[in-house]
Amino acid sequence: MLVTGGAGFLGSHLCDRLIEQGHDVLCVDNFYTGTKDNVAALFASPYFELVRHDITFPLYIEVDSIYNLACPASPMHYQHDPVQTTKTSVHGAINMLGLAKRVGARILQASTSEVYGDPSVHPQKESYWGNTNPIGPRSCYDEGKRCAETLFFDYHRQHQLSIKVARIFNTYGPRMHPNDGRVVSNFIIQALQNAPITIYGDGSQSRSFCYVDDLVDGLLRMMETGPGLTGPINLGNPHEFTISELARKIIDLTNSNSELSYKPLPSDDPRQRCPDIARARSELGWEPKVDLAEGLATTIAYFEEQLREGRWRSIGGR
Ligand SMILES: NC(=O)c1ccc[n+]([C@@H]2O[C@H](COP(=O)([O-])OP(=O)(O)OC[C@H]3O[C@@H](n4cnc5c(N)ncnc54)[C@H](O)[C@@H]3O)[C@@H](O)[C@H]2O)c1
DSSP states (O other): EEEEEETSHHHHHHHHHHHHHOEEEEEEEEEOOOOOOGGGGGGTTTTHHHHEEEEEEEOOOOOHHHEEEOOOSSSHHHSSSHHHHHHHHHHHHHHHHHHHHHHHHEEEEEGGGGGGOOOHHHBOOOOOOBBOOTSSTHHHHHHHHHHHHHHHHHHHHHHHEEEEEEEOOOEEOOTOOSSOOOOOHHHHHHHHHTEEEEEEEEOOOOOOOOEEEHHHHHHHHHHHHHOOOOOOOEEEEOOOOOOOHHHHHHHHHTTOOOOOEEEOOOOTSOOOBOOOOOHHHHHOOOOOOSSSHHHHHHHHHHHHHHHHTTTOOOOOOO
């Protein structure tokens, strides 16, 4: 099994689970946002290999399955080098699809709810085509991921490749970057430091948050389906919270003295985002099981430990 972006947040949890299941795992990462620390516990396994490689360049190896997760996922990181972000999604997809074609591997794409842009329908079903801005600061990510989906479906139609496209919604858990501006990690760190919690906009915009173990379970189930199932399939938690509710929950769970501080909403920030997971339920028998309080407690414990040990990582993750 090849996991690109395997040293990142989701990828490292996926590597853990694949090793647990007894697979031979090759983790490929250029450490742009991922770190060796995330997979260090796997180095002891003879069935785990880590390769430093940028997927915008071809890769010649032999594998049965490819999980293509490589791509910075937070706006702060993907906007740092937007040209590289588009290259990672587009050239990366071409290279990994080319590899899958050459060795006859099945390939799963970690796509995103961002393909729906600022959606005009709610909740989002897979049949919705999205409302994206092609020239804004988020476009390198959104349009890159949309183009990657196009490539996956064209390789499927043109070369009969066995593809799986998962549209991942906001996911959180241990090993999220402490400083990448994503809402859950931001709020937890601010709460743990009793600093003001920054809310962009009035806090009434809603989000749904899926715990990482549930998400990885969805990816594994999807890869195990027969060639007839291509997706796209939404994977996320349909239970909605407003950003203000999330902030208050985190303040409660951390016993923090933090107050809420409101700032203007960045451009292109979606007002509302929530998956319709009917397809995941019927095709994969999947739905999230971990509730927000339980998932937040584990995530808070992780960040407390990071903070205690002074393990802060900066952009680039090195
Ligand atoms: N976490 C979420 O909420 C979420 C939501 C939707 C989609 N996704 C998708 O899931 C995937 C993983 O996201 P994540 O949250 O784990 O992010 P992450 O930034 O922690 O992980 C991405 C990994 O890809 C690596 N990478 C980036 N560019 C690369 C390149 N050119 N070659 C090789 N490796 C490269 C990074 O170093 C990192 O280890 C991404 O494709 C992301 O778009 C994540």
